[in-house]
Amino acid sequence: MTKSTEGHLVLLDEGHIDFPPTERALRDPNGLLAIGGKLSPEWLLAAYRRGIFPWYSDDQPILWWSPSPRCVVFPDRFRIGRSLRKALRRGGFQVTFDRAFEWVIDACRSSRADTEGTWITGEVRDAYVHMHRLGYAHSVETWRGGELVGGLYGIALGRVFFGESMFHRATDASKVAFVHLVRQLESWGCPLIDCQVGNPHLFSLGAVEVSRADFERLLRSGVEMPAFAQPWTLSWNYE
DSSP, X not given: OOEEOSTTOEEEOTTSOOOOOGGGSOBTTBTEEEXXXXXXXXXXXXXXXXXXXXOOOTTSOOEEEOOSSEEEEOGGGOOOOHHHHHXXXXXXXXXXXXXXXXXXXXXXXXXXXXXXXXXXXXXXXXXXXXXXXXXXEEEEXXXXXXXXXXXXXXXXXXXXXXXXXXXXXXXXXXXXXXXXXHHHHHHTTOOEEEEESOOHHHHHTTOEEXXXXXXXXXXXXXXXXXXXXXXXXOOXXXX
């Protein structure tokens, strides 16, 4: 059973997966919906299917979010900007899928800790590594001269991809990873990439904001589509 706390925030019972309706999420902070629960595959899959994701710091309990507006990318509307086209033409990068998931999540964790503090706690890291081993979490790696210089990771359900975090150690390396992901997912029939909360970097990559209601409508149809084939193999190349 879930229990309401002050306002509309809900305390989740670890013994029963039961998220409240997302319209009950707080407006301030935007999207905070519930506290507690677990980061087991069962909890995470149930959450993502409803557009809910965990986001919290080491000194906090598990916090679950469903913000509105929602930041998304529509692969079939994605356009590569001029500066990014130049980066792709210059080459020098090699892009792979699922070759170094743990390296990518550790790099995302380290880069965020250096700047703003990280939400990728040890518990979160272990949970997503487990999801990767189960075939739900995937990484995109950008290499230069055999060195990992950028990448991102996220969750795939049905034909929807939920982006979690990205990093770069070389100019444009994370953007190059993102372009390859979007174009490959488009070729696989992906209708929607969830970017959670918008920021200037995401908007520069073509992300837009939609209402929670519109996002959930798109999500419901997308997660019911046949899952992407395993293993993930990158075939798209910029020409």
